[in-house]
Amino acid sequence: MFACRPKLTFYSGSLIVVSAILLLLAACSSNGGNHKFTVAFSQCTGGDDWRRTMSTEMKRELSFHPEIEFIYSDAEANSEKQIAQIREMMKAGIDLLIVTPNEVEPLTPIIGEVYESGIPVILVDRQINSRKFTVHIGASNFEVGQNAGSYAAALLKGKGRILEIAGLPAGASPPIDRHNGFIDIISHYPGMQLVGKFYSAGEEERQLLRDSTIDLIYAQNDFMAREAYEICKKLGIEKRVKIIGIDGLSIPGAGMEMVDKGIIAATVLYPTGGQEAIRTAVDILEHKPVLAEQELLTTIIDSTNIRITRLQNEKVTAQQADIDRRQRKIEEQELIRRNQSRIIWSVSFVLLLSLILGLVLFYALRNNRKISRRLAAKNAEIELQRNQLIELGQQAREANEEKVNFFTSISHELRTPLTLILGPADEIMAHPRLPVSVRSQLGLMKKNAMRLLRLVNELMDFRKIEQSKMKIRAAEQDITAFVTDITHAFAAVVAKKKISFEVKSQVEGLKVWFDVNMLDKILFNLLSNAVKYTGEYGFIHVVINRIEGEMVSVRVEDSGVGMEPETMEHAFDLFYQGEDGRNKG
Incomplete structure (x- = not known):
């Protein structure tokens, strides 16, 4: 008992160490790869x-x-x-x-x-x-419109005809607010007139530019401002018509470059808010306080500040x-660091695992001799037990042989008196003046004597079964008549207990092949138990049905106490009896 404890402790410790290494390696490998x-x-x-x-x-x-x-x-x-x-x-x-x-x-x-x-x-x-x-x-689109309107009023000196290009869908909020902010400013200048509003630089806009004297185009983004400039250039009015855009991007070809090249008069800076959106998202996810309205600053970019603005950008x-x-x-270095860490942890794991395996091997070799000695002792004990079992088996076979011989001798002894009983019974039954009631009783006595004789013969057949000499003697018989004949032996008993006792058959005169002696024993035992465990005013039915082909089923049904599921599992075990008295028989 004490010799086993170090073994358990050693292997448990090894398992804990290996598990810890695996967890550390997994943590190292997955470091930085999980999103929160x-x-x-x-x-x-x-x-x-x-x-x-x-x-x-x-x-x-x-x-x-x-x-x-x-x-x-x-x-x-x-x-x-x-x-x-x-x-x-x-x-x-x-x-x-x-x-x-x-x-x-x-x-x-x-x-x-x-x-x-x-x-x-x-x-x-x-x-x-x-x-x-x-x-x-986001920046206030209303303020953006106001800035554009203020600049347009200053550029036109409070007098002029203006064309607006919105660009976005009518249901979007920016074009609505930018338009309203623009109108809020120019409404203070009676000499400034908005002559048209379009949602793209199309043919209608071109026609209006041809037919009217337009002094300024208010485009709600720099892309539409460039389109408007191209149209004016084709009409030869690009020098006269002033254009104001919105966005003020610093990328090539965008608003700042167009202002710097004189393509448009000005653009209103409209920050995207992309950087601010991510920063705010992080603050919200980290449960930091944030402002519900974060307005971004906007301003006019024109020829007066384009140089310094572009330099700053x-x-x-x-x-x-x-x-x-x-x-x-940094990301490349971090990737290199992670790879190096994985390699270091992998090498460390392999080295430590090798050390543990070496210790395990050493421990196993050291205990191998002890185990071998224990196995040798166990083998000797098993060999002794095997020899004892062989000897006991031989004794059991000899005892069984003596038992079989005893039953065979007894069977021979019982057959003679039974034969002497059956002989006189047959002679009496042959008397022509024998009363019917006596003849019936003698017939019943003869049947039971014959059944007892068959039981004695079974004891003798037991010997034949052991020697594999037992044969089935099947003959074609009327199964319904056979079953009915067996039930007559129980007529007096069931009548006394007032039990409903009947044979139910789908077909009369049903011929099938069966061994009379064997089937007689089976049915007699089943009916004996049924009668024994069925109470007064109960029922016992023997049901005979034809099934597939030439096969027939014989089923005994009764209203008796039945068997528990545990008892039914042993129904075919030799000489088995249930634990409670009601299952015996």
């Missing part, structure tokens, strides 16, 4: 430079937050598609939603549904018709590019 939060961004459209700049700013800020998994979807200016994408994001189990609604009315319900489900919602740039959101980030862009390069370098 999932943030989804539903963009109304990613097809213009301003939206792409917003996405770029988001990705740049996300590089500082590896704990965030970022999901991006582009609705391609389709409100129904954006609603479906937002529903899919909800099903994905996101932690926060950033969204720029394509249109106000269609998107308000689904955004409210997300907010009410407990998911924080950040609106970027555009608003909705409810307060069911967490934070709104180029400096910021260069610094950001340098930051990006450094970030990529």
